[in-house]
Amino acid sequence: MPHANNPAYAGVRLRCLIPNGELNRLGWRSRIVWPGAPLPRQGVMVVQAKWLLDGGSPEALRALTQRLGQARAAGVTLVLDSFDNYFLNETDDPSRRALLEAYREALRLFAAFTVSSPGLKPLLEQELPAGARVLVVGDPVETPEALSAYESWPRRMHPGRWSGHWRAWQELLEHRAARRGARQLMWFGNHGSAYAAGGMTELQRLLPMLERVAERQPLRLTVVSNSEQRYQELLGAARFPHRYRTWDRLHFLRLLGEQDLVLLPSRLTAFTVAKSNNRMLLALAQGVPVMTDPLPDYLPWKDFCAIDEWDRLADHIVDPGALAARASAAMPAIAQQYSSQAIAHDWRDALMSITRA
Template sequence: MQVHWLPHAWNPAYAGVRLRCLMPQGALARQGVRSRLLQDGQPLPREGVVVVQAKWLLDAGTPEGLRSRTTVLQQARDAGAVLVLDSFDNYFLNESGDAARALLLQAYREALPLFKAFTVSSPGLQPLLQAELPPGTPVHVVGDPVETPDALSTYESWWRRHHPGRWSGHWRAAQELREHRHARRQARQLLWFGNHGSAYAAGGMSELDRILPMLNAVAKDQPLRLTVVSNSEQRYREVLAPATFEHRYRPWDRLHFLRLMGEHDLVLLPARLTAFTVAKSNNRMLLALAQGVPVMTDPLPDYLPWRDYCAMDDWEQLARHVHDPRPLAARASAAMPAIARDYSTSAIARQWLDLLTRIQMQ
């Protein structure tokens, strides 16, 4: 079997590229499967299975550009390739009513009949995509693998990770860790991390608005510091302006983030249920639980199976969990074996292989 992966970008800084292309592709290749990543400008194969990220189509930017990419896909399909479309967001949203996006989505819908099968990253996204397809069209859920410190080696060599150009970053991360450990002796260390937001849907860092008054109240008798790890310092300053407690911003750093997260007392992931958040995978929550870090969050569809291991829809108890996170930490640690079994890179790669084999044989 041949599996070809067409990512929306060729930069591992993007979570969708790492989790849904680089990591499963590398794991399958190590298992002896003919699995490869398609590079920018490389002709599409005329055989095997091609897993196309939906964002690759939408990143064409214009209806004309998207239809041009659709033509390339059609040529590959007509020559014998099996096309699978993979989505990890609800791309049909256009909450602002942007006319240009509406035209882009029209071209995107026109491309859907090209694909033999569809995959999504979460059960919440499954019905949203099914609603755009002919009745009875199957949409398969394949989860995101949970990254570990060792996961970097699955898609990036040791020499690249330790290139001299990165030495200053490694040094700054070590300094940051020392400072963080010292600060942890003085105050509870809380963490929020994620994308700052989307141009076509509400969410992201603005989810913190709801809990800032609670944190302000807690901080009156419990020293705390909130670290926000994201991709927009400007948005951070806007959102955290009402905060009366200590807080700081750190840009996302995939090489060092996991080690920093593991040194926190509590991860806060507020997420109101919307047409955007309903489609989110459990990856952020499991990323923390996999290291035994306590989590407070809301009941998104893909989070619900893990409610025994975190504080879900329990914000009125925020003060109690900040004052003493140890009981919640014990619950988080109890989740670690199941996460390692079902969401490791190799486990998710096996899911991909089983599914793609069945699709190709249909």
């Protein structure tokens, strides 16, 4: 059960639509229970934690919990899936505090829990009774082929999308021309969270460094996100070329694959410690060099990217060749461990272990 009927959300695509399609290809009977649809009366149902929290109020969340309780009473095994540290409330907002109280009450309904990263596991375990089962199932790394797991080719090529395809092609041609004269850098991701600091704000500490590098090496930074307003607030006065692009799931990978360097600054906090390696691996899977911070789920890939090397930012921008070679070396391992098929097998194994317990 995803939190929304919209593949634009990464959590819907990566943890529902793609695994569901691949599980069916493996011969499992798997289906999406869209929000508002009748709940099943048997089997295992994986519920996204965000579906509960998006109820918006304690009363609405408790009403959703009651529905889940009825499904459990009918014989459904409930599994809660989390891909963020939802227990955060950094501003101590009273309304969120009340919402989280109702959310904690709901946890008792679930037979087991899945999380998207090892860093998230202990944060959830400390909210649960001793011995509760928490399993890590990573995010698949998206490829153009992964779209076929949940969206047919005719749908992707519907005439209503032709103008978007044309704009993306024109954008790519412009990008290739610009790349001949300047290093092309990218940051991508959600602009931020209402209950925790981070997101696009992390770019702020790199701006003085990028301004200095731009004095001797032409560069352009592309920010791909979901808030142009936040982009203007952060980079409006930056003294180097930059631009904003709205996230486009149908065309983003092509643009990403033609970058010289991806920058993913992300200081370790109670929010980022729980983040999966998906953004980093998405770039590495395209052979694109990555500079980032030492988040727990990033560290196993330290040989393939520049982790905590911001003092060498200028070097990697002037000559990204060595870092690009390291990125390309990661591609076979990513395909083996994080392809849509590999993650579907991980889901199958996790769900089988839950039903056998």
